[in-house]
Amino acid sequence: MMNWIAAALLIAGCFFYIAGTVGLLRLPDGFSRLHALTKADNLGLGFLVLGLILLAPDWLYALKLVLIWLLVVISGASGAHLIAKRALQDQREEI
Numbered sequence: 001m002m003n004w005i006a007a008a009l010l011i012a013g014c015f016f017y018i019a020g021t022v023g024l025l026r027l028p029d030g031f032s033r034l035h036a037l038t039k040a041d042n043l044g045l046g047f048l049v050l051g052l053i054l055l056a057p058d059w060l061y062a063l064k065l066v067l068i069w070l071l072v073v074i075s076g077a078s079g080a081h082l083i084a085k086r087a088l089q090d091q092r093e094e095i
Contacts, residue, residue, distance in 0.1 A: 002054050009051030016044030030087055038080040042073050
């Protein structure tokens with residue numbers, strides 16, 4: 001039963017990664033693309049980590065996965081903030 005739940009979580013994570021990629025390709029402006037990509041990737045990675053935690057042989061592996069997820073979430077949010085801030089500065093300079 002645990003393997004089925006883990007598989008469902010892994011599939012959900014892959015779905016959100018694909019949704020983020022589609023948002024990156026189809027949304028009209030850079031801010032919408034950035035928002036879709038960061039939100040979908042963070043949620044997708046969360047589902048992947050949850051699925052892998054259920055399959056982890058030891059609690060130490062689960063702790064490492066959570067630490068990796070937290071670092072990716074923090075760095076993704078920081079990177080998105082810096083990209084958006086720079087884009088806003090470029091828009092003000094054009095006016």
